[in-house]
Amino acid sequence: MPAPLIKICGLSTPETLDAAIAAQADYIGLVFFPKSPRNVAIGQAAALAARAAGRTRIVGLFVDPDMALLHEVRATVPLDVIQLHGKEPPAFVQQVRAATGCEAWKALGVRKRADMEAARSYAGAADRILYDAKPPEGAALPGGTGLRIDWDLMKGWKHPLPWMLAGGLDPLNVADAVHVTGAPAVDVSSGVESAPGVKDAGRIAAFVRAVRTI
Numbered sequence: 001m002p003a004p005l006i007k008i009c010g011l012s013t014p015e016t017l018d019a020a021i022a023a024q025a026d027y028i029g030l031v032f033f034p035k036s037p038r039n040v041a042i043g044q045a046a047a048l049a050a051r052a053a054g055r056t057r058i059v060g061l062f063v064d065p066d067m068a069l070l071h072e073v074r075a076t077v078p079l080d081v082i083q084l085h086g087k088e089p090p091a092f093v094q095q096v097r098a099a100t101g102c103e104a105w106k107a108l109g110v111r112k113r114a115d116m117e118a119a120r121s122y123a124g125a126a127d128r129i130l131y132d133a134k135p136p137e138g139a140a141l142p143g144g145t146g147l148r149i150d151w152d153l154m155k156g157w158k159h160p161l162p163w164m165l166a167g168g169l170d171p172l173n174v175a176d177a178v179h180v181t182g183a184p185a186v187d188v189s190s191g192v193e194s195a196p197g198v199k200d201a202g203r204i205a206a207f208v209r210a211v212r213t214i
């Protein structure tokens with residue numbers, strides 16, 4: 001099995017961005033969602049992206065954005081990937097990919113096996129499905145909650161698209177998560193923080209090390 005790809009999401013400072021790059025994370029994520037403690041202003045994101053350019057790939061995370069916001073961000077932030085973490089239907093995901101030239105990743109909230117079935121409808125529209133834990137009804141955030149998927153749900157599941165595992169991963173559990181699910185790519189946000197929105201350089205390094213030594 002090839003080494004899983006690694007994304008460190010929700011970076012907002014040059015120091016923690018540098019930590020992710022030094023650890024050789026494959027992707028770094030910038031969150032454009034004002035309700036998130038990891039939200040970055042467009043100017044702040046542009047400065048972080050300039051620092052990261054050519055050293056890792058840059059993912060912009062959005063929740064039910066309109067095309068105007070995506071174009072506004074892309075005018076100054078050179079995104080490689082747009083991660084859609086809301087209720088975006090396949091046609092919109094396809095439109096995002098066509099209009100921006102970025103890869104489009106669609107996040108799906110998973111609590112039971114049936115939640116994963118929705119992945120099929122994104123074949124041909126999304127470049128990757130990101131499976132995240134489904135938050136409880138009425139939760140403030142659709143992701144970045146530290147909640148975990150029941151990894152056993154993925155046993156025997158035939159993934160219709162390239163995919164990534166997210167939700168409650170951390171340096172101590174990520175190796176188990178990969179062993180149980182066979183994930184080809186992993187994404188972490190709160191599991192490498194010391195407080196909500198505060199990334200920890202040591203935990204970022206430990207997470208990448210834990211994946212690279214699987």
Ligand SMILES: O=C(O)c1ccccc1N[C@@H]1O[C@H](COP(=O)(O)O)[C@@H](O)[C@H]1O
Pocket residue numbers: 009010029031033036037038039061063085130132141142143144145146147166167168169187188189190191
């Ligand atoms: O990180 C956030 O603040 C966030 C906000 C809104 C939607 C998604 C968000 N993060 C994504 O959620 C998953 C899981 O995060 P965690 O590791 O459980 O904290 C991950 O894909 C993040 O990119």
